[in-house]
Amino acid sequence: MNAPIQLGRKDLMSDQEVRWCPGCGDYAILKSVQGALAGLGVAKENMVVISGIGCAARFPYYMDTYGFHSIHGRAPAFATGAKMANPDLSVWVIGGDGDMMSIGGNHLIHLLRRNVDLTVLLFNNRIYGLTKGQFSPTTGKGVKTKSSPMGSIDEAFNPLSLALGAGATFVGRSVDVWGKHLEAMVSAAHAHKGTSFIEILQNCIIFNKDVHDGTVGRATKAEHSVDVVHGQPVIFGANSDKGIRLNGFTPEVVNVADVDASELLVHDETAGGLGQLLAGFDLPDLPMVTGILRRVERPTYEVAMDAQVAEAQAGGVPSLDDLFAQGDTWTVE
Amino acid sequence: MTEAAQTSPPSEELASVVIRFAGDSGDGVQLTGSQFTTTSALAGNDIATLPDYPAEIRAPAGTLFGVSGYQLQFGSVAVRTPGDQPDALVAFNPAALKTNLARLRRGGLIVVNTDAFNKRNLTKAGYDSNPLEDDSLVGYQLVKVGMTELTRLALADSPLGKKDKDRAKNFFALGLVYFLYSRDLQHTISWISTKFEGKQDVIDANVKALKTGYNYALTTQIFVSTFRISEARITPGRYRNLTGNMATALGFVSAARTAGIDLFLGSYPITPASDILHALSSMRSQGVRTLQAEDEIAAVCAAIGASYAGHLGICSTSGPGLALKGEAIGLALMVELPMVVINVQRGGPSTGLPTKTEQSDLFIAMYGRNGESPLPIVAASSPADCFEAAYEAARISVKWRTPVIFMSDGYLGNGSEPWKIPDSASLPPIDPAFLGADAADGFQPYSRDPETLARPWVKPGTPGLEHRIGGLEKEHLTGNVSYDPANHQRMCELRRDKVNRVRMDMGPLHVSGERTGDVLVIGWGSTRGAIATAVEAAQAEGKRVTHSHQRYIHPLHPDLDDLIRGFDKVLVPEINLGQLVKVLRAEYLVDARGFNKITGQPLNVGEIRKAIDDLLYGDA
Numbered sequence: 042m043n044a045p046i047q048l049g050r051k052d053l054m055s056d057q058e059v060r061w062c063p064g065c066g067d068y069a070i071l072k073s074v075q076g077a078l079a080g081l082g083v084a085k086e087n088m089v090v091i092s093g094i095g096c097a098a099r100f101p102y103y104m105d106t107y108g109f110h111s112i113h114g115r116a117p118a119f120a121t122g123a124k125m126a127n128p129d130l131s132v133w134v135i136g137g138d139g140d141m142m143s144i145g146g147n148h149l150i151h152l153l154r155r156n157v158d159l160t161v162l163l164f165n166n167r168i169y170g171l172t173k174g175q176f177s178p179t180t181g182k183g184v185k186t187k188s189s190p191m192g193s194i195d196e197a198f199n200p201l202s203l204a205l206g207a208g209a210t211f212v213g214r215s216v217d218v219w220g221k222h223l224e225a226m227v228s229a230a231h232a233h234k235g236t237s238f239i240e241i242l243q244n245c246i247i248f249n250k251d252v253h254d255g256t257v258g259r260a261t262k263a264e265h266s267v268d269v270v271h272g273q274p275v276i277f278g279a280n281s282d283k284g285i286r287l288n289g290f291t292p293e294v295v296n297v298a299d300v301d302a303s304e305l306l307v308h309d310e311t312a313g314g315l316g317q318l319l320a321g322f323d324l325p326d327l328p329m330v331t332g333i334l335r336r337v338e339r340p341t342y343e344v345a346m347d348a349q350v351a352e353a354q355a356g357g358v359p360s361l362d363d364l365f366a367q368g369d370t371w372t373v374e
Numbered sequence: 375m376t377e378a379a380q381t382s383p384p385s386e387e388l389a390s391v392v393i394r395f396a397g398d399s400g401d402g403v404q405l406t407g408s409q410f411t412t413t414s415a416l417a418g419n420d421i422a423t424l425p426d427y428p429a430e431i432r433a434p435a436g437t438l439f440g441v442s443g444y445q446l447q448f449g450s451v452a453v454r455t456p457g458d459q460p461d462a463l464v465a466f467n468p469a470a471l472k473t474n475l476a477r478l479r480r481g482g483l484i485v486v487n488t489d490a491f492n493k494r495n496l497t498k499a500g501y502d503s504n505p506l507e508d509d510s511l512v513g514y515q516l517v518k519v520g521m522t523e524l525t526r527l528a529l530a531d532s533p534l535g536k537k538d539k540d541r542a543k544n545f546f547a548l549g550l551v552y553f554l555y556s557r558d559l560q561h562t563i564s565w566i567s568t569k570f571e572g573k574q575d576v577i578d579a580n581v582k583a584l585k586t587g588y589n590y591a592l593t594t595q596i597f598v599s600t601f602r603i604s605e606a607r608i609t610p611g612r613y614r615n616l617t618g619n620m621a622t623a624l625g626f627v628s629a630a631r632t633a634g635i636d637l638f639l640g641s642y643p644i645t646p647a648s649d650i651l652h653a654l655s656s657m658r659s660q661g662v663r664t665l666q667a668e669d670e671i672a673a674v675c676a677a678i679g680a681s682y683a684g685h686l687g688i689c690s691t692s693g694p695g696l697a698l699k700g701e702a703i704g705l706a707l708m709v710e711l712p713m714v715v716i717n718v719q720r721g722g723p724s725t726g727l728p729t730k731t732e733q734s735d736l737f738i739a740m741y742g743r744n745g746e747s748p749l750p751i752v753a754a755s756s757p758a759d760c761f762e763a764a765y766e767a768a769r770i771s772v773k774w775r776t777p778v779i780f781m782s783d784g785y786l787g788n789g790s791e792p793w794k795i796p797d798s799a800s801l802p803p804i805d806p807a808f809l810g811a812d813a814a815d816g817f818q819p820y821s822r823d824p825e826t827l828a829r830p831w832v833k834p835g836t837p838g839l840e841h842r843i844g845g846l847e848k849e850h851l852t853g854n855v856s857y858d859p860a861n862h863q864r865m866c867e868l869r870r871d872k873v874n875r876v877r878m879d880m881g882p883l884h885v886s887g888e889r890t891g892d893v894l895v896i897g898w899g900s901t902r903g904a905i906a907t908a909v910e911a912a913q914a915e916g917k918r919v920t921h922s923h924q925r926y927i928h929p930l931h932p933d934l935d936d937l938i939r940g941f942d943k944v945l946v947p948e949i950n951l952g953q954l955v956k957v958l959r960a961e962y963l964v965d966a967r968g969f970n971k972i973t974g975q976p977l978n979v980g981e982i983r984k985a986i987d988d989l990l991y992g993d994a
Binding site: 055057084085086087089091094101102104105106107108109110111112115117118119120121122123124125126127129130147148151346349350352353354358359360361362364365366367368369370371372373374 | 687
């Protein structure tokens with residue numbers, strides 16, 4: 042074996058000038074992803090970043106790895122083909138909420154269903170940025186945008202619920218400016234065998250400024266969000282004084298001091314249904330959940346495919362001439 | 375059998391015969407037809423077939439729209455089409471008789487299952503009176519056999535239920551027809567034994583029905599005479615009967631293996647292309663990976679992704695799917711990666727006629743993408759030719775790093791003919807020529823081969839060649855995103871010129887006949903057999919007519935221009951309203967005339983002969 046691969050963040054920076062708007066949350070994400078990927082022990086020639094269309098989809102141009110800026114919404118399909126062709130590649134799919142929740146929604150759910158071993162980073166700013174400010178599938182109901190001047194009448198998708206519903210084996214949520222948290226999530230996603238899905242709450246400074254501030258902003262996050270950790274009680278608040286108790290099927294916020302510790306909800310990444318419950322947490326009654334909501338093992342698609350190939354070739358690879366001569370043949374003298 | 379031989383009716387030698395089996399979807403018509411085909415191939419005949427399915431999987435029994443047909447021509451002479459008009463029709467019910475009678479040659483033979491001609495079925499088929507009993511079939515040789523009842527009697531001792539026994543009647547019919555055309559039963563008996571292995575009762579019943587049909591015809595002398603069709607003069611070699619879709623699958627597997635890379639198929643089920651997905655899904659031992667994608671777009675995108683990572687990525691579809699793939703094909707063209715789209719054309723537009731054949735996707739293949747987006751288009755011209763054409767499409771795609779559209783159609787895909795099994799060592803070389811880490815010094819992802827103008831194919835995982843590709847316009851050489859006006863002009867021209875350079879590898883243009891004359895008939899795709907037969911007939915009559923069939927739809931063959939100049943008139947028969955003809959008129963400023971029919975059926979030899987004569991002697 043070769044010596045372990047040591048990369049610095051700069052090794053993953055391409056020579057292309059970064060062209061996102063000043064103050065865009067994408068800068069922070071780029072920095073964290075580069076930092077996380079540099080620490081994976083993966084050679085950069087084995088990293089492939091595949092994106093669709095949108096502001097987020099410019100991401101591959103800024104990574105000094107193999108990169109493919111494809112077409113709107115289809116990155117999961119390109120990535121599936123690439124990973125099946127070469128399972129040794131470390132494949133990263135990048136896209137925004139318009140790209141992956143709207144035009145590419147179908148590909149995303151089928152990727153998660155198949156459990157191809159790669160990571161999806163969804164940059165969710167709840168708006169179409171590159172086309173300049175239309176409501177997206179994650180824009181809240183009633184929000185006024187250029188294409189919803191009287192307020193959007195569309196119900197919003199919850200990306201984590203959607204991913205869990207599609208059978209995702211790794212589902213998490215982080216925030217663009219939470220550097221350490223995001224890096225840890227990206228590393229954990231890489232370590233997971235199967236499709237990892239991370240929703241990154243991202244700030245579009247031009248068209249949807251501070252949209253996530255009410256939940257994960259500097260001033261609000263302590264009281265309005267909760268970071269879940271496997272095996273730990275779900276506790277939040279500036280003084281870690283709040284917990285969650287299940288009242289039948291209904292979660293409710295309780296003061297930790299008022300209840301017995303056994304009544305507090307303890308996070309379990311593998312518990313069926315808990316991920317969906319946590320994904321549904323929202324203000325005003327419940328804090329927004331960050332961290333890894335669900336992580337379970339399931340066979341991966343490309344490995345299953347290669348196993349079929351290996352099984353079919355167990356007795357040796359038939360020659361083309363053998364293949365040609367299958368079935369009824371006859372010879373003309 | 376000497377006694378039987380003595381009582382046999384007179385036997386007549388025929389050069390070729392067209393026979394059509396027709397019945398309910400559940401009557402086993404396709405099975406009966408394909409058994410007859412293989413048996414005839416094993417007897418050394420040349421063959422062409424045309425399965426003709428209804429759109430419904432199991433339409434209500436006895437209805438006109440539920441009729442399934444299987445036509446084949448077999449002969450001791452060269453057979454290039456399934457035939458214009460059947461000489462014989464085997465009709466399993468009144469609906470089959472009604473929908474197929476008009477095709478039958480006047481004076482032709484009709485074999486019917488009288489047991490199916492009951493009041494109920496006659497009503498469903500729209501007959502006021504029983505055509506077997508009135509004079510509506512005067513002028514045909516009508517042979518009436520109670521197939522259902524005779525099969526039941528023959529299987530009286532079988533432990534099978536009544537329904538299962540009745541299903542054996544198609545073998546009874548096959549036995550009748552085998553006797554009529556002096557065919558051997560052995561192949562079908564072996565096939566039944568293999569197909570129903572482990573179900574001895576079913577094997578016994580079907581074999582019994584087959585033999586009973588044969589013997590019934592022999593002893594009752596229901597046929598005035600029987601026929602013999604000698605072996606055709608066929609190039610020596612080993613043969614196998616192959617549908618176009620199977621030939622297509624084999625062609626791509628062969629190309630990938632010759633190139634030393636694995637084949638990847640992305641596909642979404644669609645009639646009439648699905649058999650390619652089925653065939654390739656069963657070839658894992660050849661290293662084939664198949665993705666049955668969530669939709670047509672994912673199928674093509676996954677194929678591009680696989681090519682990007684170093685496999686030969688292909689996808690199989692039909693017209694509606696090709697329409698959906700347009701944007702992704704444009705991306706493949708922009709990132710200049712190999713990828714082949716197989717388009718098994720069917721009747722359009724929209725959902726159109728899924729189970730019928732047509733050549734109406736030439737325009738979408740040529741022009742169905744945004745922007746200036748030329749790509750090579752290769753067309754197969756017979757079921758067995760799908761092998762070579764598919765291989766050629768893959769070879770071009772790899773050599774020029776470009777998406778290629780491979781054009782087949784429903785008639786080619788489902789039709790079959792004998793395929794001379796090639797020696798794999800004789801296949802043309804294909805070299806993926808992946809760039810290695812040793813090329814890192816001065817590497818430019820959009821540099822070009824001076825001869826082909828193709829850019830390098832670099833697999834992710836190659837150290838030192840990390841680069842980014844995508845759908846935004848590329849800067850010449852570096853591949854960086856570029857909005858530079860002069861660069862865009864240059865890149866559009868480079869992509870065009872690259873595709874035009876496919877001409878350098880095309881080999882000789884197909885020309886059948888003199889290089890000068892009165893009429894040049896230019897065709898493409900599945901009309902080849904009909905045009906060749908029609909032109910040969912015209913030539914035999916001393917007419918100065920030549921046929922040139924186009925394997926390459928884009929770019930066109932470099933010698934076609936000169937050939938056209940040698941003729942007074944140009945005729946372009948197509949199963950559409952005139953597509954190649956418009957391309958030829960635009961490309962060569964020639965007053966080419968179309969002969970166009972769009973009925974969902976292959977062109978007939980007779981109508982092409984008439985079109986040639988109209989052009990020769992008409993005022994046109």
